[in-house]
Amino acid sequence: EDTDMGAGSGGVAEAAGVERREQELQESIPNPTLLQHAFVPLLFSAIMAADVSGRDHLIVDEAALALAAAAAHLPWRQYAKTLAGLLRQLERRKSRERMIVKAICAVVHRFHFPLVDEEPAVDLEEEGEKEAETRDVGMRENEDVKMGLLPRPSATALKRTRLVRGFLRHTVLPKLRRHVNDKNAQNPLRVPVVLAIMKVIKLLPSTEFLMQLPRLLRIISETLKSRDQTARDSARNTLVSIVADLNGKHFDLVIESLNGRLERGYQLHVLGYTVHSLIRALKENSTIGVGDIDDCVVAIVDIAEDEIFGEVSVKKDVEKISIQMKETGGTKAYHTLELLASLASFPETVADILALPIRRLAVLDAAVLRKVNNVYRSIQKGLKKNPSVNVYSALEFIYALLHRELYDRLGAASSQGEGEKEGKNPGALPLSSEQRAMEPARTASHLLENRPSRLAFHKVLPEPRQFFQFKRDDSLRDGNANSDATVGFALSYLQYFLKDKFQIRDEEDCKRLDPFVSICTIALKSSSADVVGQAMKCLAK
Numbered sequence: 379e380d381t382d383m384g385a386g387s388g389g390v391a392e393a394a395g396v397e398r399r400e401q402e403l404q405e406s407i408p409n410p411t412l413l414q415h416a417f418v419p420l421l422f423s424a425i426m427a428a429d430v431s432g433r434d435h436l437i438v439d440e441a442a443l444a445l446a447a448a449a450a451h452l453p454w455r456q457y458a459k460t461l462a463g464l465l466r467q468l469e470r471r472k473s474r475e476r477m478i479v480k481a482i483c484a485v486v487h488r489f490h491f492p493l494v495d496e497e498p499a500v501d502l503e504e505e506g507e508k509e510a511e512t513r514d515v516g517m518r519e520n521e522d523v524k525m526g527l528l529p530r531p532s533a534t535a536l537k538r539t540r541l542v543r544g545f546l547r548h549t550v551l552p553k554l555r556r557h558v559n560d561k562n563a564q565n566p567l568r569v570p571v572v573l574a575i576m577k578v579i580k581l582l583p584s585t586e587f588l589m590q591l592p593r594l595l596r597i598i599s600e601t602l603k604s605r606d607q608t609a610r611d612s613a614r615n616t617l618v619s620i621v622a623d624l625n626g627k628h629f630d631l632v633i634e635s636l637n638g639r640l641e642r643g644y645q646l647h648v649l650g651y652t653v654h655s656l657i658r659a660l661k662e663n664s665t666i667g668v669g670d671i672d673d674c675v676v677a678i679v680d681i682a683e684d685e686i687f688g689e690v691s692v693k694k695d696v697e698k699i700s701i702q703m704k705e706t707g708g709t710k711a712y713h714t715l716e717l718l719a720s721l722a723s724f725p726e727t728v729a730d731i732l733a734l735p736i737r738r739l740a741v742l743d744a745a746v747l748r749k750v751n752n753v754y755r756s757i758q759k760g761l762k763k764n765p766s767v768n769v770y771s772a773l774e775f776i777y778a779l780l781h782r783e784l785y786d787r788l789g790a791a792s793s794q795g796e797g798e799k800e801g802k803n804p805g806a807l808p809l810s811s812e813q814r815a816m817e818p819a820r821t822a823s824h825l826l827e828n829r830p831s832r833l834a835f836h837k838v839l840p841e842p843r844q845f846f847q848f849k850r851d852d853s854l855r856d857g858n859a860n861s862d863a864t865v866g867f868a869l870s871y872l873q874y875f876l877k878d879k880f881q882i883r884d885e886e887d888c889k890r891l892d893p894f895v896s897i898c899t900i901a902l903k904s905s906s907a908d909v910v911g912q913a914m915k916c917l918a919k
Contacts, residue, residue, distance in 0.1 A: 425438055426467070428477055442483075450490055454491055487573075542581075543582055566609065567601045573616070598616055611704075650710055654711070672723055678718060679718070679731055776871055779867075780865065783861060862906035862909045865909050
């Protein structure tokens with residue numbers, strides 16, 4: 379025991395000494411020759427001499443960090459020589475694989491050489507159509523150089539960039555990929571190696587990066603299929619780190635990769651849980667803004683729909699299944715929709731989210747109706763946090779939604795008669811000159827058949843005829859309770875703006891509210907006590 383304690387204390391002392399060397403390297407700029415011929419061999423030998431059983435892990439950790447600190451001050455030739463030496467030892471000394479991998483990843487993360495844009499030199503013969511299309515998109519910067527919009531790099535810088543990228547592409551990447559999985563460990567995915575690969579492919583031309591990224595995402599997605607909880611958690615955390623490193627860019631590739639790999643059974647639970655984790659992490663770290671993930675909103679809504687209404691929701695309700703995995707314990711889809719509503723462009727992309735509850739309202743079922751109301755509440759919470767929503771666009775949005783529900787179901791006939799008699803439409807929504815102009819007044823029946831071209835609601839809801847035909851095809855009676863869920867959502871959202879956001883400053887502000895008087899009056903005809911109550915509160919405001 380005394381021997382073990384002495385060995386342990388000696389290891390801690392040696393690790394502390396290595397840590398001091400690391401701090402000295404970071405605080406000063408030593409001679410590169412001294413680093414290459416003195417410090418690097420010393421630190422390299424410390425890694426190679428460490429106990430393979432893991433007792434010297436502190437020494438290995440500090441030596442790897444110190445080696446990375448030294449590599450950060452080396453010129454390219456010495457840096458490449460150091461990294462190539464580690465890669466050679468990785469192939470020769472299998473017993474020290476984990477320690478060498480740790481050192482390689484630390485050195486890769488201290489890459490510090492400037493690179494310039496170059497013409498992509500990638501063989502696309504075996505690549506699919508998607509990769510070829512990606513290449514065309516990524517050549518924008520090269521076209522700017524040809525047109526003189528960007529300065530053309532010098533011949534020396536271009537030659538050096540090709541040399542560096544060639545080394546990374548043909549030497550570093552293949553060997554890192556071969557060691558991305560640890561077959562002898564319970565958690566096979568080596569997170570540091572994945573992050574190192576991510577670091578390397580980001581240094582490649584943008585077109586090649588977009589080809590390499592899906593390949594890396596597939597490796598992580600495959601690990602998420604594992605039955606081992608630790609392996610899935612590690613893969614999920616790695617994916618969160620990659621998405622954060624990309625600042626939310628290419629999120630559609632991430633969703634596509636997850637959808638393509640997690641397709642059945644327990645994997646669907648993992649899919650919904652992982653997507654929620656990714657969006658929540660991006661939102662909490664403020665790495666994305668409104669509209670950054672609009673391209674994949676539809677795919678995320680489909681995932682959330684399956685978790686709330688589909689096969690996944692049925693299994694979550696079974697107690698024995700819900701306690702088997704962390705991913706099955708609770709529904710994350712509601713919060714996912716809330717986060718989406720807070721990040722989606724308003725009102726264009728919000729329509730893709732609203733399509734979910736509207737589709738589900740075609741089924742007369744109490745359980746479904748309860749879930750739809752929960753979905754609407756989640757969407758409304760998200761919209762309240764969405765910075766792209768302003769009072770005037772929200773009023774247009776609410777008016778369009780109420781109009782298509784209430785005028786078709788309760789007030790179309792009476793409103794049309796009054797409009798023809800008085801020569802005007804009580805549902806017109808005038809805006810001030812400082813806001814976008816409205817089309818001339820039209821009858822309610824005309825509004826039902828032709829969407830107002832100036833309201834910018836081209837994606838707010840399905841086309842009126844198609845939307846209401848969808849209900850009739852399902853043999854839903856006029857005035858069914860399901861339609862009241864949408865009306866209740868719109869009136870509740872209107873009440874929020876009337877209470878906290880909308881301020882009457884002049885006569886034009888009063889005119890903006892005039893159409894809501896008639897439409898809320900129509901809502902009083904509803905058989906739903908909740909809708910009637912919401913309408914009365916709006917009228918009271």
